[in-house]
Amino acid sequence: MAEKQISRRLLFALIFSAEYLQKQAYSEEEIFKGFRTQLDRFKLRGGIAFFDSSGEFLILPQELFTEIVLPSLRKEIDWGTVPFLYDWKKTPAFRDCILQKQPLFLPSTNPIIENAFPPSLQAKVTQTLRHIPDEPGVIVPLTIEGEIFGILMLGGKGISKRDLPLITSFGNQVATAIQNARLFAKIRQAESRYRDLVENINEIIYTMDPEGHFTFVSSRSLFVLGYKPEEVIGRPFQNFVVPDDLPTLIVKYASILKGTLEPSEYRIYRKDGSVRWVRSSSRPIQENGRIIGVRGILTDIHDYKKAEEAFWKTEQEKTLILDNVQDFIIYHNLDMRILWANRAVENSFTESPVGKHCFQVFENRNTACVHCPLPDILNDGEPHEAEVIAGNGAHWLIRGFPVKNEKGKLLGIVEVSQDISVKKRIESQTREYSEAIEQKNLELTNRNKELDEFTYIASHDLQEPLNKISAFSELLKKDAGDSLADSAKKDLHFILNAVKRMRILIQDLLRLSRTGKSAIKIGLVDLNQLTAKVIDTFAPQIDSTETRFIKMPLPELSGDATLLFQLYQNLISNALKFHGAEPLVIELTAEARNNCWILGVRDNGIGIRSEFFGKIFIPFQRLHNRQEYEGSGIGLSICKKVVERHNGYLWVESEPGKGSHFKFSLPSGT
Numbered sequence: 001m002a003e004k005q006i007s008r009r010l011l012f013a014l015i016f017s018a019e020y021l022q023k024q025a026y027s028e029e030e031i032f033k034g035f036r037t038q039l040d041r042f043k044l045r046g047g048i049a050f051f052d053s054s055g056e057f058l059i060l061p062q063e064l065f066t067e068i069v070l071p072s073l074r075k076e077i078d079w080g081t082v083p084f085l086y087d088w089k090k091t092p093a094f095r096d097c098i099l100q101k102q103p104l105f106l107p108s109t110n111p112i113i114e115n116a117f118p119p120s121l122q123a124k125v126t127q128t129l130r131h132i133p134d135e136p137g138v139i140v141p142l143t144i145e146g147e148i149f150g151i152l153m154l155g156g157k158g159i160s161k162r163d164l165p166l167i168t169s170f171g172n173q174v175a176t177a178i179q180n181a182r183l184f185a186k187i188r189q190a191e192s193r194y195r196d197l198v199e200n201i202n203e204i205i206y207t208m209d210p211e212g213h214f215t216f217v218s219s220r221s222l223f224v225l226g227y228k229p230e231e232v233i234g235r236p237f238q239n240f241v242v243p244d245d246l247p248t249l250i251v252k253y254a255s256i257l258k259g260t261l262e263p264s265e266y267r268i269y270r271k272d273g274s275v276r277w278v279r280s281s282s283r284p285i286q287e288n289g290r291i292i293g294v295r296g297i298l299t300d301i302h303d304y305k306k307a308e309e310a311f312w313k314t315e316q317e318k319t320l321i322l323d324n325v326q327d328f329i330i331y332h333n334l335d336m337r338i339l340w341a342n343r344a345v346e347n348s349f350t351e352s353p354v355g356k357h358c359f360q361v362f363e364n365r366n367t368a369c370v371h372c373p374l375p376d377i378l379n380d381g382e383p384h385e386a387e388v389i390a391g392n393g394a395h396w397l398i399r400g401f402p403v404k405n406e407k408g409k410l411l412g413i414v415e416v417s418q419d420i421s422v423k424k425r426i427e428s429q430t431r432e433y434s435e436a437i438e439q440k441n442l443e444l445t446n447r448n449k450e451l452d453e454f455t456y457i458a459s460h461d462l463q464e465p466l467n468k469i470s471a472f473s474e475l476l477k478k479d480a481g482d483s484l485a486d487s488a489k490k491d492l493h494f495i496l497n498a499v500k501r502m503r504i505l506i507q508d509l510l511r512l513s514r515t516g517k518s519a520i521k522i523g524l525v526d527l528n529q530l531t532a533k534v535i536d537t538f539a540p541q542i543d544s545t546e547t548r549f550i551k552m553p554l555p556e557l558s559g560d561a562t563l564l565f566q567l568y569q570n571l572i573s574n575a576l577k578f579h580g581a582e583p584l585v586i587e588l589t590a591e592a593r594n595n596c597w598i599l600g601v602r603d604n605g606i607g608i609r610s611e612f613f614g615k616i617f618i619p620f621q622r623l624h625n626r627q628e629y630e631g632s633g634i635g636l637s638i639c640k641k642v643v644e645r646h647n648g649y650l651w652v653e654s655e656p657g658k659g660s661h662f663k664f665s666l667p668s669g670t
Helices: 002-024 028-041 063-069 092-100 110-115 119-129 161-200 243-257 302-313 315-322 358-363 374-380 421-483 486-517 527-537 539-545 561-577 635-645
Strands: 045-051 104-106 137-144 147-155 204-208 214-217 264-269 275-287 290-300 328-332 338-341 384-389 395-404 410-419 523-526 548-551 556-559 585-593 596-603 650-655 659-667
Touching: 028 045, 028 161, 092 104, 092 137, 092 147, 110 119, 137 161, 147 161, 243 264, 243 275, 243 290, 275 302, 302 338, 302 410, 374 384, 374 395, 374 410, 395 421, 421 486, 523 527, 523 561, 527 539, 527 548, 527 561, 539 561, 556 561, 556 659, 561 585, 561 596, 561 635, 561 659, 585 659, 635 650, 635 659
Parallel strands: 548 585
Antiparallel strands: 045 147, 104 137, 137 147, 204 214, 204 290, 264 275, 275 290, 328 338, 328 410, 384 395, 395 410, 523 556, 585 596, 596 659, 650 659
């Protein structure tokens, strides 16, 4: 009885110790260590066993055997390699305790010890146990929320079945202590992760009580404020705010405590006395429906605000310049809120748009417009533009340009919007006019083609009656002979001369028609060789007039050799025809310019007055009568058509009595 009474006192002491461990919320390792200390103190043996991951085995504490049960086997067993995995299903006591989740009293604990060792050692273990007093014990299931996670084993002299309730209570206290330790381990792990997050972000994380005293500040405060967290905690935020910004901030803090969420921008004093701009975003902390404080994030926006201040510092100069621009010029912050607008924008609204979102001002929307290029700038930091049509039908060209600091950080956006309605209307009208002109040109081309065909047919058909007039006139002259009166002979002579002139006109008209009608055959033409052949055709006239030719080196270029031969032939023919009293000098000129050649035929003949420069290129327009100079007046018209068919231009430079210089341009490409 004395031993049992002592045992009960010891058990009460153990229960008290377990409650103490539970309240201290030790780690599992510390709980096991305290548990072993108490067992040693009260001269009891036992341990705590947990299930392995499969749940098929119990992991028995090694010290149960190495220090208490079998010290005589220490030299024969490598205790570091013996797996103390206990197959609890082979032992009826463990099986009943675990499956029924009920504590059990064990009159003898040696069978449990024997089953813990591998078969190769059981003989030695059994022999050793014969010399060790067998003691009773208790096994208690350890549960958390009804789920068993381990077994508490306790053995010693004086333990009886009647002690089972006390030992069960002790086991429950141990289970609760282990559960608390595991929960606190998870909490510590979560706190560690949270602290790592808080301590490594660029913003300051803080909490404050309702009176505005800091209750927590992350370590980032050292970089932003210059204070260590412990130098800030316990102090009111008013101690750090610049006095001019304090009244507004106090009002906003009171609003936050009432549930209003609104960020604040203000200046704070650093520990070294310098001033920095910050932005805080806070929300109330509620507990059981009651607001117990505020938590928030404090961001250093000093560089951003300095950039804004620099912008506003030069506002007057910008205003003088930009207010005289008719385009809309607007500066937006990163929230697309208008911070500044030039006079053209201000004068377009009855109320100032400054401080409002641009999409609210211009389109009466709550979100950015689909066509707006500004969100693209916020996404990639690059300039963007777009043409849009406003609700009133006006066309606008919107250009957006990012504003960045020296580190490349985006601070805002400059928008330049131009009303291009007039431009669009002109473009539309121009397209209409161009289409109309193109249509007129097509009609004119068709008419010219019809005219060329008519000219060709008319001139061709005119030759037949003309030939008959000429033939019958010659027959009349032959048949009549000398019997014709002198007046009749004179009339017949006029008829034959008129027929001759008419034939020349018709032939020239045919040549002009063929020049514009025949297919052009482009090939490489050496103008030096071509002009030499042209000059040879005028050999008799050149000899009779003692004409001197001056030839510059002429190029090779692409063209129709036949048409170019005709061009030079007509120009040289005119030079030979319209010469003055002085010896005639004809010069073939050439000058390279950009992508073309300026070619020409210059003479020292009679020259042309400037008022006739346009008239001489019109067919059948003559400046002299036939008695002075022969010809039909169609040669220069043919020259003009030849040059135009080569995508060139023909003109004349001349003064009366000083000669003429006919120039024409031809493409230089081959």
